[in-house]
Amino acid sequence: xxxxxxxxxxxxxxxxxxxxxxxxxxxxxxxxxxxxxxxxxxxxxxxxxxxxxxxxxxxxxxxxxxxxxxxxxxxxxxxxxxxxxxxxxxxxxxxxxxxxxxxxxxxxxxxxxxxxxxxxxxxxxxxxxxxxxxxxxxxxxxxxxxxxxxxxxxxxxxxxxxxxxxxxxxxxxxxxxxxxxxxxxxxxxxxxxxxxxxxxxxxxxxxxxxxxxxxxxxxxxxxxxxxxxxxxxxxxxxxxxxxx
Amino acid sequence: xxxxxxxxxxxxxxxxxxxxxxxxxxxxxxxxxxxxxxxxxxxxxxxxxxxxxxxxxxxxxxxxxxxxxxxxxxxxxxxxx
Ligand SMILES: NC(=O)c1ccc[n+]([C@@H]2O[C@H](COP(=O)([O-])OP(=O)(O)OC[C@H]3O[C@@H](n4cnc5c(N)ncnc54)[C@H](OP(=O)(O)O)[C@@H]3O)[C@@H](O)[C@H]2O)c1
Numbered sequence: 001x002x003x004x005x006x007x008x009x010x011x012x013x014x015x016x017x018x019x020x021x022x023x024x025x026x027x028x029x030x031x032x033x034x035x036x037x038x039x040x041x042x043x044x045x046x047x048x049x050x051x052x053x054x055x056x057x058x059x060x061x062x063x064x065x066x067x068x069x070x071x072x073x074x075x076x077x078x079x080x081x082x083x084x085x086x087x088x089x090x091x092x093x094x095x096x097x098x099x100x101x102x103x104x105x106x107x108x109x110x111x112x113x114x115x116x117x118x119x120x121x122x123x124x125x126x127x128x129x130x131x132x133x134x135x136x137x138x139x140x141x142x143x144x145x146x147x148x149x150x151x152x153x154x155x156x157x158x159x160x161x162x163x164x165x166x167x168x169x170x171x172x173x174x175x176x177x178x179x180x181x182x183x184x185x186x187x188x189x190x191x192x193x194x195x196x197x198x199x200x201x202x203x204x205x206x207x208x209x210x211x212x213x214x215x216x217x218x219x220x221x222x223x224x225x226x227x228x229x230x231x232x233x234x235x236x237x238x239x240x241x242x243x244x
Numbered sequence: 245x246x247x248x249x250x251x252x253x254x255x256x257x258x259x260x261x262x263x264x265x266x267x268x269x270x271x272x273x274x275x276x277x278x279x280x281x282x283x284x285x286x287x288x289x290x291x292x293x294x295x296x297x298x299x300x301x302x303x304x305x306x307x308x309x310x311x312x313x314x315x316x317x318x319x320x321x322x323x324x325x
Contacts, residue, residue, distance in 0.1 A: 022245070068299070068302045072293075075294075121302075122291065124264070124286065124290035125290060125294075127286055127287045127290050128287060128290035128291045128293075128294060156299075169283070170283075172283065173283070173287070
């Protein structure tokens with residue numbers, strides 16, 4: 001079965017993606033700094049099923065130096081890596097004028113430098129194999145803007161630029177690179193929003209509701225599957241019509 | 245197989261797959277004139293990492309790409325040794 005690495009898969013959107021891919025028959029490695037009860041439950045539930053497998057691998061993605069060995073080890077243990085979902089990210093809020101530089105740097109490191117360098121090492125293997133799929137998590141904030149999310153917005157827009165150019169670079173080798181731009185999804189990242197804010201976002205969306213983690217997972221599975229073979233360099237918006 | 249023969253055969257394989265016409269592979273042939281483009285070299289480095297077990301471009305801090313076939317081979321022999 002094809003191997004897929006999903007980063008930030010201990011909870012939220014990443015966990016939903018990992019679950020969906022495992023149940024679609026992929027061999028999924030869920031990466032995060034530490035595992036979680038939900039991930040462990042998903043791993044246990046998948047055991048003995050005919051579908052794919054799900055396992056946890058600990059990695060702090062801020063440790064850029066650890067990446068070459070992490071990828072080498074994954075290839076040694078499991079064989080070629082077919083898919084990479086760069087989902088891990090942080091959503092630190094703050095007005096730019098008062099945001100500590102250390103926070104700005106940490107955000108850009110985890111949301112940009114980490115996925116770019118991880119992709120570098122994973123995509124090489126894909127190039128050697130002549131096949132592969134990369135999916136990057138962007139956000140509708142990359143193009144809409146949101147108060148107190150300027151640095152985050154910059155980091156998510158950067159992933160779109162990365163996606164488009166890399167798609168051009170590796171397309172000839174049968175590798176696709178796409179981005180997903182979710183609207184607001186109920187996860188730990190957005191727990192700072194209160195019910196009134198959530199309702200306001202939902203009321204403004206065409207479908208009068210919020211998209212869910214499962215919807216993002218379905219899109220990721222579509223892009224990674226045979227279904228995505230002629231889609232590359234694209235940004236797939238899944239936001240219940242927030243930006244319609 | 246020696247490091248040299250692995251590299252030469254991988255170059256030939258990548259060229260064939262990417263439909264590139266190779267110049268005769270002598271040690272002083274410039275990589276720019278070899279017939280391979282930058283994407284081919286990226287594939288080559290990935291394949292050699294699997295075949296030889298090292299990626300000298302990650303292993304060493306200074307990442308100056310070799311200029312000739314001979315330098316490329318020496319680069320790998322040096323790291324593999
Ligand atoms: N939620 C939304 O509304 C929304 C909207 C648009 C886009 N997105 C994007 O979707 C992605 C996932 O968001 P989410 O809401 O699911 O986030 P989340 O619930 O906060 O989960 C983040 C995941 O990333 C992992 N992670 C964080 N720092 C890490 C590090 N240094 N090393 C390794 N793993 C790390 C976390 O695990 P550990 O903490 O255990 O390491 C966790 O599994 C992000 O890229 C986000 O920008 C989210």
